[in-house]
Amino acid sequence: MDSSRPTFRSLGVAAEIVDALETGGIDRAFAIQERTLPLALVGKDLIGQARTGMGKTLGFGIPMLDRLFDDAGITELDGTVRGLVVVPTRELCLQVAEDLAGAAVNLTAPVDAPAGDAVTRPLRITAIYGGVPFERQTAALADGTDLVVGTPGRLLDLSRQKLLDLSHVEILVLDEADEMLDQGFLDDVKAIMAQTAPHRQTMLFSATMPGPIVALTRSFMERPVRVRADNSAAQATHATTRQIVFQSHRLDRVSVLARILQTPGRGRTIVFVRTKRQAAMVAEDLAGLGFRVGAVHGDMRQNDRERSLDAFRDGSVDIMVATDVAARGIDVEDVTHVINYQVPEDDKTYVHRIGRTGRAGNSGVAVTLVDWDDLTRWQAIDDALHLGHPDPPRWFSSSPEFLAEFDLPENISDRVGRGIRVQGSAAATAPARREPRRPSNPSGHSGPSGRSRQ
Incomplete structure (x- = not known):
């Protein structure tokens, strides 16, 4: 990685997170991370605009984990969901949860214990998505979790069944917001946001900023700072x-x-x-x-x-x-x-x-x-x-x-x-x-294949 980029340690990230990232071979920030971390670490609402592959996940994930772990402005972790990342697809849900889990391997939360005993447990991250049975996800929620990464449909399903309480979410992230708009999830996203704590940090990340997404930021964010990793279209x-x-x-x-x-x-x-x-x-x-x-x-x-x-x-x-x-x-x-x-x-x-x-x-x-x-x-x-x-x-x-x-x-x-x-x-x-296919000749040749695929 470019040695001119700042290290996460120099940006003030908790040593436990820095050590986990360095173990995975990550020690310097990409442009979107360099610009978002100083704002996000102090709890500011922000809009991050960067194309896919520029490091958005750690751009919001590092400050979210850092604040959940050790920020006096966040209620102490007790197994109630304090952090929520909303993503458009199951696949992205699993990927984001995996990336955050890797950065959080050294993070802990306190456990109730007799006076004088300092007992901790690992910080818990749970992926919530559709297309699979509810049981494993509901069991994880029942056991207590600190951070949820989820798709809109399944999040609302569990919320309506009173199996997921979002009212204590103090850090909210919308990842790939433009994709959620394209897939018709905008109303679901609004319903989810309305259930979270009124005084929360909100971060929205998107490759593009269509009008409905801009309107969403005006309705649900408090004086957000817009951060772009690119200078022009x-x-x-x-x-x-x-x-x-x-x-x-x-x-x-x-x-x-x-x-x-x-x-x-x-x-x-x-x-x-x-x-x-x-x-x-x-x-x-x-x-x-x-x-x-x-x-x-x-x-x-x-x-x-x-x-x-x-x-x-x-x-x-x-x-x-x-x-x-x-x-x-x-x-x-x-x-x-x-x-x-x-x-x-x-x-x-x-x-x-x-x-x-x-x-x-x-x-x-x-x-x-x-x-x-x-x-x-x-x-x-x-x-x-x-x-x-x-x-x-x-x-x-x-x-x-x-x-x-x-x-x-x-x-x-x-x-x-x-x-x-x-x-x-x-x-x-x-x-x-499911349908009859046209005859084909898979042998190599130098001319047109003679097959239509559209």
Whole structure:
């Protein structure tokens, strides 16, 4: 990490947290952390704006843990929920809870004991999310927990059943607020915020700031300070990420993808698609060509998604085909490539997607394949983000320019080995099996694949 960045110790973070972070190889702050910590540690409300992968989790997590652990302004921990982080998806919930738990390994809370005895217990963090049975989560709440990370729907479910009391929450974080707006959670978020303690610290983090989110900050925050890790819309995407954009015919798309995946030096790669069925089909196509690939999408149960994501995290597969919502759980720092199989819906989705690479100071590559009839959508994204690629070139999988861009030989084939099965959960390919599929020829070739995937 850049040695010019301040250490967490120099920023006044509790030694117990600093030691835990240093054990995990983290000792210096990213820009968003450097700017938020001095404010958040003293209890100020703040709005943090930074793209995905810039360290937002520790930007709010460190001061939250620090204040819960040792701040006279916070009621002493007694197993009542004092801290709450609201996130849009199950996957992000698990990731945030894991990151906070890692930073909190040395933190303790007092336990009632006979006079004179100093007895403590570990600070407790509980993840609350849907798609799984209630019992384990309700048991954790019944035993007492200090900090909850949760998704809006499950938080409200437990609150309505009187199993979760939010009235004592003194530190509240909304993470990826714009994503919660997109998923229709805004009313749920308002209902949750209304249940928390009236005199609380509120932190909101978001990659973009649409009007309804700005209105939310005015209604529920007290003189918030706005902190940005980027200086302009032109920097909404990673400076360390090389962005490649070209027009690709849909009939040639699988061949183009298969060859990009043979780029020298390619590591973990995420391929973004629009639909659940497309995720299943693209994963099957790549597995048929010999690639180690998995898939995550909305038709998979939580346990099935985790099985596929674990395969990606542990290296069993190096390619993950994902829809946008499912990909929220893919929080891996060493993703070298992100490939947009088609143009994303809008500029915000583009920023979130390519934020999966070029993280933590690493370099990355983001490739966007533009359908010939989808050029207008791309030009709107390009204009909004000032990317400078309004008229991307037209390349086929055998075009000399395409091969040169990705440092590929002229005799390259689509196939890299014998056909294998998609890794992880069998549910990953379920949507593709529901409808008859067109005949396909998975053998390597240099022309269009002859298959439509849209």
